[in-house]
Amino acid sequence: METQLAExxxxxxxxxxxxxxxxxxxxxxxxxxxxEHMLAAVYDPMVNLILQGGKTMTIGxxxxxxxxxxxxxxxTHLPAIGRVHQGGPGRPYLAVSLTLxxxxxxxxxxxxxxxxxxxxxxxxxxxxxxxxxxLDAWVRMLRLMDHPADIAVLAPAYxxxxxxxxxxxxxxxxxxxxxxxxxxxxxVRLAIxxxxxxxxxxxxxxxxxDMAALSVSAFHRHFKAVTAMSPLQFQKxxxxxxxxxVLIANGRSASATAFEVGYGSPSQFSREYIRFxxxxxxxxxxxxxxxxxxxxxxx
Numbered sequence: 001m002e003t004q005l006a007e008x009x010x011x012x013x014x015x016x017x018x019x020x021x022x023x024x025x026x027x028x029x030x031x032x033x034x035x036e037h038m039l040a041a042v043y044d045p046m047v048n049l050i051l052q053g054g055k056t057m058t059i060g061x062x063x064x065x066x067x068x069x070x071x072x073x074x075x076t077h078l079p080a081i082g083r084v085h086q087g088g089p090g091r092p093y094l095a096v097s098l099t100l101x102x103x104x105x106x107x108x109x110x111x112x113x114x115x116x117x118x119x120x121x122x123x124x125x126x127x128x129x130x131x132x133x134x135l136d137a138w139v140r141m142l143r144l145m146d147h148p149a150d151i152a153v154l155a156p157a158y159x160x161x162x163x164x165x166x167x168x169x170x171x172x173x174x175x176x177x178x179x180x181x182x183x184x185x186x187x188v189r190l191a192i193x194x195x196x197x198x199x200x201x202x203x204x205x206x207x208x209x210d211m212a213a214l215s216v217s218a219f220h221r222h223f224k225a226v227t228a229m230s231p232l233q234f235q236k237x238x239x240x241x242x243x244x245x246v247l248i249a250n251g252r253s254a255s256a257t258a259f260e261v262g263y264g265s266p267s268q269f270s271r272e273y274i275r276f277x278x279x280x281x282x283x284x285x286x287x288x289x290x291x292x293x294x295x296x297x298x299x
Contacts, residue, residue, distance in 0.1 A: 001069060004135040009051050011142040012094045019097075022145050024155050026099040029142075032092045037248065037288045039082030040277075042196065042241060045100040045178065047166055048072040049130060049138060053093030054085040059125060060228025066127045071134070073171040074125045075100070075178050076189050077196060078227055079237035096138065098162060106179040108160050112167060124185060124226040126171055134165040184222045187212040191223065191231065199238040200262035205231050239263070240276050247285035254281040 014020075015029040018038055022029060048055075054067040058081045066072055068087075084093040141158040144151050167175050177185035191208040208231060209219035223231055239261040246257050258269035273281045 001130070001132050001135055004132065004139050005051060005068065007139055008049075008096065008135070008142060009094055011139075011145065012051055012096055014145075015094070022142070023148055024141065024144055024151055026101060026159070027096065027141060027155075028099075029094070029096045031094045033086065034084050034093070035288070035292065036083065037244065039084065040080075040241060040244070041082075042077055042079050042238065043074055045076055046072075046074050046097050047100065047162065048074075048095060048097040051094040051096065052091055053087040055093070055095065056083045056085070057081070057125075058083075060224075060233065062228040064125070064127050069130045069135075070127055071130050071166075071171075072125065072127050073166065073174045075174040075185060076124045076192055076226065078124060078192075079229075079234065079241055096142065098159065100163075100175075100178060102178050104156075104159060105163055105175050108163050108167070109176065109179050112164060123228075124174075124188075126174065128170045131165065131169065134162065134169070137161040137165055185226055187214060188219075188223050188226045191219070192227070192234070195231065195235050196238060199235055199242065200260065202262075203231065203235050236272060237276070240273055243269070243273065243281065244277065244285065247281055248288050251285070251289075257281065 012029045012031060015031040017030070017032040017034050019028050019030055049071045050066050050068050052068055054065065055072075057064045057066075057072065059078055064072065084095075086093050137158055141155065141162065144155055144158070163175060166172065177183045180186060190211050194208065194211060195203065205219070206216055208223075209216045212219050212222075214222065220230065223229075223234070227234055229237065243257045243261045246252055246260065247254070252260075254270060254273075255266040258266040261269075263269040270280055273284070277284050279287065
């Protein structure tokens, strides 16, 4: 596997210190010391493969660590905080990712062998060790960056192979849950989508439970299992992440931002912002802008 990893590192070394598009649909890469505020976000469903260095992901009350030849699967949109770790002198963090498309997964499942029963699974994310077969599919996918004329024909086949290899592994149930309509994940995902769209509005858990066709107690249990958060915690983190992006981009006051994202009290907003990000809103945003300007000037 080391030969495959070495080639993947070489191919991904052209990435920037942020999410970098490859020209291949849904495939991106990143390297180096990625600014922390870029790693605190609502993440898309994805397969993320670490090539060099490591990464820590905090999702709700769970913290996951993964290193080279580990891959991470997230099956729904989740607010998370990431932190990258360099691989040592001259060995920057390197990773590639594939954003998951439910229609592509559903088409692949239709042709795949029936999976072995795994019992009830519920979490919306997990980490596993990569296999030589999965690495081989990733190598062929990233080689397409040097052959753009081949992307339209070959990338869909390589994407299906990556998904198939993940389906065969311990994360297979995560992919199946994305494409199947009546799983706990599918029911919870309806509520997640509503919260993401209406995060600034008052939220009633009983209405979300009705939306998911679950009792309130069952909804709470499934939501926490999928997201590692209660519905209220999920909404707060969506609000705070959106508030931070507004503060950084627009320089708006903390009070105005608090009301924009749904808080009725600026003081409550500041308390929760400090608890989540570690600094008051205005100071945090100003610090990020200074760091960003300094990094841009260095480039």
